[in-house]
Every structure is written in C-alpha cells, then in structure tokens.
Amino acid sequence: RKEVEQDPGPFNVPEGATVAFNCTYSNSASQSFFWYRQDCRKEPKLLMSVYSSGNEDGRFTAQLNRASQYISLLIRDSKLSDSATYLCVVNMLSSGTYKYIFGTGTRLKVLA
Amino acid sequence: EPEVTQTPSHQVTQMGQEVILRCVPISNHLYFYWYRQILGQKVEFLVSFYNNEISEKSEIFDDQFSVERPDGSNFTLKIRSTKLEDSAMYFCASTEQGAQPQHFGDGTRLSIL
Numbered sequence: 375r376k377e378v379e380q381d382p383g384p385f386n387v388p389e390g391a392t393v394a395f396n397c398t399y400s401n402s403a404s405q406s407f408f409w410y411r412q413d414c415r416k417e418p419k420l421l422m423s424v425y426s427s428g429n430e431d432g433r434f435t436a437q438l439n440r441a442s443q444y445i446s447l448l449i450r451d452s453k454l455s456d457s458a459t460y461l462c463v464v465n466m467l468s469s470g471t472y473k474y475i476f477g478t479g480t481r482l483k484v485l486a
Numbered sequence: 487e488p489e490v491t492q493t494p495s496h497q498v499t500q501m502g503q504e505v506i507l508r509c510v511p512i513s514n515h516l517y518f519y520w521y522r523q524i525l526g527q528k529v530e531f532l533v534s535f536y537n538n539e540i541s542e543k544s545e546i547f548d549d550q551f552s553v554e555r556p557d558g559s560n561f562t563l564k565i566r567s568t569k570l571e572d573s574a575m576y577f578c579a580s581t582e583q584g585a586q587p588q589h590f591g592d593g594t595r596l597s598i599l
Contacts, residue, residue: 406585417590471541472584476529
C-alpha cells in the first residue's frame with residue numbers, strides 16, 4: 375500500500391462548483407498533515423495545515439480523521455485560478471527527525 | 487515575506503559530470519531538506535539536515551550525493567557523477583521546527599545529457 379494515496383484526477387469542474395479531494399495515509403505514526411498546491415513546473419506552496427478539529431481558510435476547508443487515516447480538502451466556489459495540482463503531505467517523525475511524504479497529487483482544472 | 491532561494495534555476499550537464507545545486511534557506515530556520523521531482527512524478531524526499539549533520543536520507547541519496555552547509559547561509563546538494571536518471575527538479579526546503587510546515591524554494595531543473 376502506498377504511504378500517501380490520492381486520486382490523480384483530473385477533476386474538471388465549472389467555475390463556482392464545490393470540489394472535494396481525499397487522501398489516505400498508511401503510517402499511523404504520522405505526525406502532522408498539510409495540503410500544498412503545485413502549479414505546473416513550480417514549487418509546492420503551502421495551502422493549509424490540517425487539524426483533527428477541521429479548519430477553514432476562506433473557501434478552503436480541510437479535515438483529518440486519524441482513526442480512518444484520511445485527509446480531505448474541500449474547495450467551495452471554485453475559481454479559474456484554483457486550477458493546479460493539490461498535494462496531500464504527511465509529515466513523518468522517523469528516527470527523531472521529520473520528513474515529508476507526498477502523495478502523487480490531484481489535478482484540478484476549473485473551467486469557465 | 488522571507489523565502490528560500492535556489493540557484494541556478496536550470497542546470498544542463500553532461501553525464502558523469504559533477505553538479506552543485508545551491509540553496510539559501512530562510513535565515514532563522516534550523517531544519518533543511520532536499521527533495522526531487524522527476525517530470526510527471528511525485529515529489530520525493532532525499533535528505534534532511536539539522537545541526538550541521540544529516541538527520542535522515544532516503545534510498546535515492548546514495549554515495550553519489552552529498553550535502554553541505556559551508557558558511558552558515560548556503561545549503562548545497564552535490565551530485566558527484568551525474569546519471570541520465572538524475573534529470574529532475576530539485577527542491578530545497580526549510581523550516582524553523584520539524585513539525586512546522588516547510589517552505590520550498592522555486593527549484594533547480596537539472597537536465598543530464
């Protein structure tokens with residue numbers, strides 16, 4: 375089983391739609407969780423951290439379910455500028471140090 | 487907002503040559519990382535560095551790879567004898583504390599001919 379698994383998409387949605395991405399992780403010792411956004415041939419940029427209580431940042435809502443080892447991202451009122459690849463990232467504590475494990479990313483295309 | 491900077495943005499090298507990729511992490515950050523992304527694939531962890539030594543390295547980070555923080559600001563990745571399969575984007579990242587989000591540089595695209 376992959377350490378971090380995401381549906382690669384692409385998700386093609388009209389402007390204004392609500393879209394949800396899911397991610398599962400295999401290592402129950404994973405410490406912290408993030409969603410990053412990556413535009414084509416650019417660096418990953420932090421979108422938001424993910425907390426068990428759920429957290430919201432404007433149109434974006436992230437949720438973590440530690441029992442099910444499941445992370446989600448909801449985007450409301452999609453904009454053309456939301457078109458990108460969304461990376462699910464698990465921050466693992468291993469041998470006393472942290473490292474990121476990335477999912478393959480989910481591609482989103484918002485259509486006019 | 488402070489950022490991680492990487493140079494060069496694009497490096498083209500003949501197979502078998504040595505390359506050094508440079509990174510300047512955010513100044514108050516203590517943890518440094520290199521990641522690689524082969525075109526069309528996911529971002530992969532290479533190495534983490536803290537307190538002037540390697541904390542962890544992946545299977546990809548073999549004897550051809552080394553990292554160094556020569557002067558307290560730069561953080562370099564050296565590939566001693568490049569192979570075709572080293573062609574990828576290489577991202578440097580840093581963070582103040584290990585559990586906190588990492589900040590990424592805009593990458594160096596390495597092309598091995």
